[in-house]
Amino acid sequence: MMASCLRSGKKAKRESATGPNWLELPKELTTIILQKLNTIEIVTSASPVCSLWWNICKDPLMWCTIDMIEDSDHPNHKLEKICRYAIDRSCGHLEDISIGNFATNDLLKYIADSTNHLYRLRLRECRAISDKGLIEVANKFPVLEELDISYSNLTKDSLKAICRCCPHLKALKFNSTGNLYDEVAFAIAGTMPKLRHLHVALNRFSNEGLDAILDGCPLLEYLDLGFCFNKTCVTKSLRKRCPDLISKRPGFHFTSKIMISSKKIIGWTLVNEENISQFNYV
Structure with missing residues (x-):
């Protein structure tokens, strides 16, 4: 009986050592x-x-x-x-x-x-x-x-x-690395009605370009205008279209993004001491 237990114990020990x-x-x-x-x-x-x-x-x-x-x-x-x-x-x-x-x-x-x-x-x-x-x-x-095309040499x-x-x-x-102008914004607006997430860096969109995207992409939930050169177009366009929906989330960091939902639009862009006052949404 004891010998049997010892053999069983050794077998279990070997299986444990070798793994499954x-x-x-x-x-x-x-x-x-x-x-x-x-x-x-x-x-x-x-x-x-x-x-x-x-x-x-x-x-x-x-x-x-x-x-x-x-x-x-x-x-x-x-x-x-x-x-x-x-x-x-x-x-x-x-x-x-x-x-x-x-x-x-x-x-x-x-x-x-x-x-x-x-x-x-x-x-x-x-x-x-x-x-x-x-x-x-x-x-x-x-x-x-x-x-997703990131960090490329491709152009408009x-x-x-x-x-x-x-x-x-x-x-x-x-x-x-190439700058994107309103012709690109109009192209996006006119061809991508199903778009929900959009990130376009190094853009020079005007109010009209941003308006076109907001109109042409009704399902848009996330818009990142990274390194937008026209820093005022974001706030002016959103203020004009949705003045009662714009709000500022307390404690968040300014980056260069716009978040759009059914209830509110939150906009922020690159900020410095000279232009920070224009982003004080109420």
């Missing part, structure tokens, strides 16, 4: 766990572990989302190779892709030619993508709902092409 057998998990649960990894981790680390994980990672539905926006120690040419591999694995099911600074015009075209279902595209610090490259593929994203020409080709956008972030 991950291969005994249900396939559905293993799939969910693997989907928590980013694309680089799946391609380089997870899929080669065993035949089970390899077969799970062969499923095109594993690649509906490709996330390669975080910094990596891999050189750009290897990151692009991994990205193309993941796109091929999706077999046309790609819906959501996020890419860091290694993206090129050729890679963007590869994405556009590989799927008709892309609803979300994020390009972060992709300065190798040019206006020409983006304009050539903009019409291949007809169902796009979310677009790219943004105007997006306006023409992506009428279903609900969220747009365009943060580039």
